[in-house]
Amino acid sequence: MNIVAVSGSMNPESTTRKAVEIVAKAAEAEGAEVRRVDLRELNLPVYDCREDESTYPESVHLFKQWMLEADAFIIGSPEYHGSVSGALKNALDFIGARELEGKFVALVGTSGGALGATNTLNTLNIICRTLHAWPLPSMPSVPQSYQAFRPDGTLKDEKLQHRLEQLGRQLVKAVRMAVKGSE
Template sequence: MKILAVPGSLSEQSTTHMAVAIVANAAEKMGATVEIFDLREYPLPIYDGREESFYPETVHLFKQKMLEADGFILASPEYHGSISGVLKNALDFIGARELEGKLVALLGTAGGALGATNTLNTLNIICRTLHAWPLPSMPSVPQSYMAFKSDGTLKDEKLQQRLEDLGANLVKAIRLYGTELRVNAKR
């Protein structure tokens, strides 16, 4: 089982990447292979609707990895009440072909105490529009700049468990429903 994680942050000290690592590690413990598509290492140009063959290789690589994945972890910091520009831009390159009938774990981080509710709602809408199946649990890490210990785990043990459960539940859901959802989506 292949899971592709896409953290929507370019920050060197990204708490979004730290949160994704927790979810990814939990999914790997359940037997999945998780690859993180790091947009810092594979920058994508601004999506402008041109003929696909004119985009650089990083775009084709991203689209291929999205197509091959059985499920996804999509995560974003909350910027101005929504998802990051870099994640929105990446998602603009894909369509239902890559996401249809696939399960998605959504995760948000935020600097504020209220968390990333708007970000998660936006990601949920995008996924549903592309015929994907977002998991119902969508954890958010509030005040993420001070939420992590030096070892990369969360100070809040309950929140740590929620992120671990998200990774485990993604793998369980793909095992239970993944094939059936993709087949039914193509009918």
């Protein structure tokens, strides 16, 4: 099982990346292979609706191929101004239903505020459904993320840590059930 994990943060000390990593490690513990996509390293250009997509740099073609080949996704975003990060939205603009259709997605959000990333998660849910993907019903959010993590990358809130780990396990279970059901 191939899962692509995308963190929508460009911050080198990203709490979103830490949250996505918790979900990814739990999925790996269940037997999945997880490709972590770092948008900082991928360095995608701004999506500009080119008629000739072959003129985009290799990073775009790699990203699209990874998304197409994936069986499922982990997508995380910080809440920026009540929505997803511009970097993540730009990356998602390069793909379509061809890459996501019928695939499960685990969504996670982080926020500097006390209310969490509810708007971001709702927006990601809409984007994924529009691209014909199946977002899992549990969408954990890490509020006040700047102070939520221990130095080892785990969450101080053990219940929230468990929710993120459970999300990774649920993603693997959903894919396995879907494969088993199609046999």
